[in-house]
């Protein structure tokens with residue numbers, strides 16, 4: 001089970017998740033794990049708990065190999 005975060009409900013939930021693949025015009029083939037929110041049924045991204053206060057750049061979660 002993975003954790004997902006719904007930005008609409010601000011709800012963290014656990015789900016199996018599905019791999020979503022798409023072709024980005026800028027980055028090429030990309031993928032991420034998404035799941036449907038049990039409350040509002042919208043597609044949610046994986047929740048990444050950041051224990052430390054590392055600064056994260058808002059890069060797209062892209063599976064492109066360089």
Ligand SMILES: [Zn+2]
Nearest residue numbers: 006009037040
């Ligand atoms: Zn929701």
